[in-house]
Amino acid sequence: MDAIAIVVGSTLHLVVVFVAVLFFLSLSGKRKTIFAYRALLALPIAFLLGRLASLIILSPRPFVVENIQPLIAHVPNNGFPSEHMLLVSTISALIYTENRSLGLALGVLAILIGVARVWANVHHGIDIVGGAGIAVFSVMTSWYLVRWLHNSHASRLPFLRNS
Secondary structure, three states: OHHHHHHHHHHHHHHHHHHHHHHHHHOOHHHHHHHHHHHHHHHHHHHHHHHHHHHHOOOEOHHHHOOOOOOOOOOOOEOOOOHHHHHHHHHHHHHHOOOHHHHHHHHHHHHHHHHHHHHOOOOOHHHHHHHHHHHHHHHHHHHHHHHHHHHHHOOOOHHHOOO
């Protein structure tokens, strides 16, 4: 079981990123443009909010607190929020806005990644939940912001016309 946690917790996020790239490439022109703008907003927002949250919420990693060996090598820094979870949750939530079934499938993979990172003793549950929460907030913010820009300023922003 430890070997599965190591593989899932350290490499499955690459599969999520790969699927996201394929999904993006499969979109039509208008949908691709809107999706790209949402992603270009959501990903940096998630990253910045994650950095801010890590300054406010201190969560020493389990292997530091419990003085045990982690299954995945990691520096003993603050574990909040889980950056793996932040990334895969942002991607799955972004894709959910365009394709619910694929977004849900990637969300399940995100949960598996989170569980594996807890199992591997590199994160606490709160680190995983925090990363997912920040991700969902970031995607919702980007969705509403792009929608507002489209409705309010589409005539002045050529990249938002007819979408």
